[in-house]
Amino acid sequence: MEPPPVTTYAQLVLGPPGSGKTTYCKGMAEYLRGLGRDVAIINLDPAAPSTPYDATIDVAALVTTPAVAATHGLGPNGALIYAFEYLAANTDWLVAALRPHRGKYWLFDMPGQVELSTHNDAIRGLLSALTRGGGVRLAAVNLVDAAHCADVGKWVAALLVSITVMFQVELPIVNVLSKVDLVEAYGGLENIEQYAEGMDLEYLVGALDDDPRLTKYAALNRALVGLVDDYSHVRFQTLSITSQESVGALVKVVDKANGYMFSEMDAAGLMAARVP
Incomplete structure (x- = not known):
């Protein structure tokens, strides 16, 4: 083997x-x-x-x-x-x-x-x-x-x-x-x-609407920001x-994220540990 x-x-x-x-x-x-x-x-x-x-x-x-x-x-x-x-x-x-x-x-x-x-x-x-x-x-x-x-x-x-x-x-x-x-x-x-933490997305909508170049895309702007909000993670x-x-x-x-933090842990000890 x-x-x-x-x-x-x-x-x-x-x-x-x-x-x-x-x-x-x-x-x-x-x-x-x-x-x-x-x-x-x-x-x-x-x-x-x-x-x-x-x-x-x-x-x-x-x-x-x-x-x-x-x-x-x-x-x-x-x-x-x-x-x-x-x-x-x-x-x-x-x-x-x-x-x-x-x-x-x-x-x-x-x-x-x-x-x-x-x-x-x-x-x-x-x-x-x-x-x-x-x-x-x-x-x-x-x-x-x-x-x-x-x-x-x-x-x-x-x-x-x-x-x-x-x-x-x-x-x-x-x-x-x-x-x-x-x-x-x-x-x-x-x-x-x-x-970084996911700011108030309503601010983004307002800021986009305030841009005169984007006024005619107001509905699209709200849809895009709504999509981001749906994935708030x-x-x-x-x-x-x-x-x-x-x-x-x-x-x-x-x-x-890649599991390195667990690489040096005692696997047997982890398995034997009581679940709180």
């Missing part, structure tokens, strides 16, 4: 371009290594010409968007979708590359094109391959730039995208407001915690990647 697979804990780092995924992976890896965890960063963005971290595995060894664009005459968006679907069709390459790193803590730096995690089944095929055979405990970390809170229209759009990602990815997910240390550039946003953790306190607080939440 084969021994059970070594348990591997991982984060799938998602978010649109500019949300800070690559910076997050670098900062999170440094923090986790400081805790004594053996971290491997896997760059799965075929459009990234370079990364500020040393990638343990880089999708560029399999496919890149410049090569795809040159070969098939595609633009940036089409080339990225093609490259990611090519990766999803060749998951054996990724699984083989990951095999020597089982037992490490994986950070997957994903592409930033929103369609890949909201309207593309390739990501499901990729996740299926990663978790096949068991032993991999994944949680998604969905980054949203805190600057979107300064524009109510962008904030509603960010909420809708986050809801869609939650349904499409089908993993335990932690939504994160990133770059909160930079919100001073957008007027301070003293109520940033309200946005959309909450955000706040993050300043340069703050150890902020990163540490987020790590505790992610550790619950």
